[in-house]
Every structure is written in structure tokens, then in C-alpha cells.
Amino acid sequence: MSGSLSFSAEDDDAGCRVLTATGTLDRKSAPKLRLTLLKALAEQPAAVLVDLARVRLTDPLALTVFTAVGRQAAMWPGIPVALCAPAPVLAAALSRGIHRRLPVHPSVVAARADIARRHVPPQTVSDELLPVAGAARHARDLVTDACVRWEIPHLVFPASLAVSELVSNAVQHARTMVTLRLSLRPRHLLVAVQDGSPDEPVIRPTPGPSADGRDGGRGLPLVAALALHWGSLPTAGGKVVWASFPLGDPAGDA
Incomplete structure (x- = not known):
């Protein structure tokens, strides 16, 4: 049975947009995830951090959404996008093949620290x-x-x-x-x-x-x-x- 995803968003003191996703990621919910991420990019924050701790993966094909979003972010607006705190099954799937385009961090805190260390604000x-x-x-x-x-x-x-x-x-x-x-x-x-x-x-x-x-x-x-x-x-x-x-x-x- 297909699931659904819900999202909450907040901006931290560094200007990063933190998106927290909750629910099931499959081919039915992937378009909503893609649209949510693209709208976050369009706001041109310092970075987009995606908290996946409450996401359950049921269809690996849905991960192509992260490949597409990573490609878009690289072209414009040129900001970092990081995936945070995925569960073991999701983390394993993200570590394979083309899905490795976006960096994966154990927590939002770790992602924020890595971005602060590696990226200079434009x-x-x-x-x-x-x-x-x-x-x-x-x-x-x-x-x-x-x-x-x-x-x-x-x-x-x-x-x-x-x-x-x-x-x-x-x-x-x-x-x-x-x-x-x-x-x-x-x-x-x-x-x-x-x-x-x-x-x-x-x-x-x-x-x-x-x-x-x-x-x-x-x-x-x-x-x-x-x-x-x-x-x-x-x-x-x-x-x-x-x-x-x-x-x-x-x-x-x-």
C-alpha cells in the first residue's frame, strides 16, 4: 500500500532551511518530496538540510528524486543540499550508485557543521x-x-x-x-x-x-x-x- 509524506520547515540562525519529512517514501510520494525540495531551493537559503529520520523507504526507485534535486541545486541556486539522519535501510540505499550525488550525514547538526566548514557564502x-x-x-x-x-x-x-x-x-x-x-x-x-x-x-x-x-x-x-x-x-x-x-x-x- 502506498504511503504519504508530510513536511515541516524552519530556518536556522545560519540561514539554512531545515526540512523534516515524516512518512513513507515510494513512487507515489516522491513527486511531493521533489516539489517540496524544489520550492525550498527557489527560496535561495544558505543550504537545504533534509531530516530523514522519520522516513521509511519502501521503493528504492523513489530515490531518483534526490538525484534530480541534486542536479538542479548544482545548476541553480548553487547551494548545498544535505540528507540527514536516514534510517539504516534508507542510508544503505542512498550509499549506492547514482543516489550518492547528495552528501549524507548522521544528523542535522553534523550536516550544518560540515557546510559551515566547507562552503563560503557567496x-x-x-x-x-x-x-x-x-x-x-x-x-x-x-x-x-x-x-x-x-x-x-x-x-x-x-x-x-x-x-x-x-x-x-x-x-x-x-x-x-x-x-x-x-x-x-x-x-x-x-x-x-x-x-x-x-x-x-x-x-x-x-x-x-x-x-x-x-x-x-x-x-x-x-x-x-x-x-x-x-x-x-x-x-x-x-x-x-x-x-x-x-x-x-x-x-x-x-
Whole structure:
């Protein structure tokens, strides 16, 4: 008989999101676990710690959810995800094959200590934008200033152009407040635009420049062409669309 999972969440003093799962993990409950973890990633905490002490595994195939979440976390938002205190059966299953992608710790305390020792908090810039015509231009200025300050001027053009498109899309379609966040990671510049609409972004044929000739108009195909990776995740009140740009300077590699 299929089981179910319930979750509770809290944020600790270090900014880590601690998710405590209770119940049975199988193929029926795995999608709920995946969605819960992805929403936690979308909030961009310092780390996500998953307390599995009260989880009973009945179907090893359900563990693929951790592989998928680990892959997403590596692309964006680039934060640590750790599995904590699994029971012996679950711990043994997690130690095999592709399921080893995420680190497993004997307790939440041990995971928190390991993350504090191994991971340096990224440099970040964030701002709240009104859903108005000048939002994209302001976003470009923020990206330009951050790239110059972080000494990655070669990313000014692709990152500012991509952010301009993402903010323009949010202003046009979501019509809510927009949160822009930039994070400098060891190998990538990560950008994220969060709005209050749950509708997933859809790639449409490129329409060309916008009617006013200034902000946006070229859409997600341009973002896909400029970024190494891009995607979207649901949040509690809408969605976040993200993109990553490698720090390597093409001119410097020539």
C-alpha cells in the first residue's frame, strides 16, 4: 500500500532551511518530496538540510528524486543540499550508485557543521523592482555595477541582456513586484528573477525588438542563447526564473 509524506520547515540562525519529512517514501510520494525540495531551493537559503529520520523507504526507485534535486541545486541556486539522519535501510540505499550525488550525514547538526566548514557564502546583490516600464533598465544597471565590482566585466553584456529580458517578461506577464538576485559563485554568475505569477515561462518565437525599441521584446530564446543554463522553479507565491553564466573569460582563454 502506498504511503504519504508530510513536511515541516524552519530556518536556522545560519540561514539554512531545515526540512523534516515524516512518512513513507515510494513512487507515489516522491513527486511531493521533489516539489517540496524544489520550492525550498527557489527560496535561495544558505543550504537545504533534509531530516530523514522519520522516513521509511519502501521503493528504492523513489530515490531518483534526490538525484534530480541534486542536479538542479548544482545548476541553480548553487547551494548545498544535505540528507540527514536516514534510517539504516534508507542510508544503505542512498550509499549506492547514482543516489550518492547528495552528501549524507548522521544528523542535522553534523550536516550544518560540515557546510559551515566547507562552503563560503557567496557575494550577492538583490533588489525589489516595481512592475513598471523602467524596471528592465534598472535591472541592467544593477547587473553592470555588480559585474564591474566583482571583476567580471566580460559578463556585463550577456548577463545584463538576459536579466533585461527576464524582468521585462515578469513586468509584462506577471504584473507583480519583481525580485532580482545576483550571486557570484566560484565558477558561475547566477541570476534569478522572482515574481508573483505561478505560470511557467514559455519559449515563443522571437518577435524582434519591443514596440518602444528599448526594453525586452526578444524573449526567452535570447536568454537560452546567452546563458549556460536557465530554467524556472515554483515558489510559495509564484515562480523564479534563473540563468547561469560561466566566469571564464573567452578572451582570456584565447
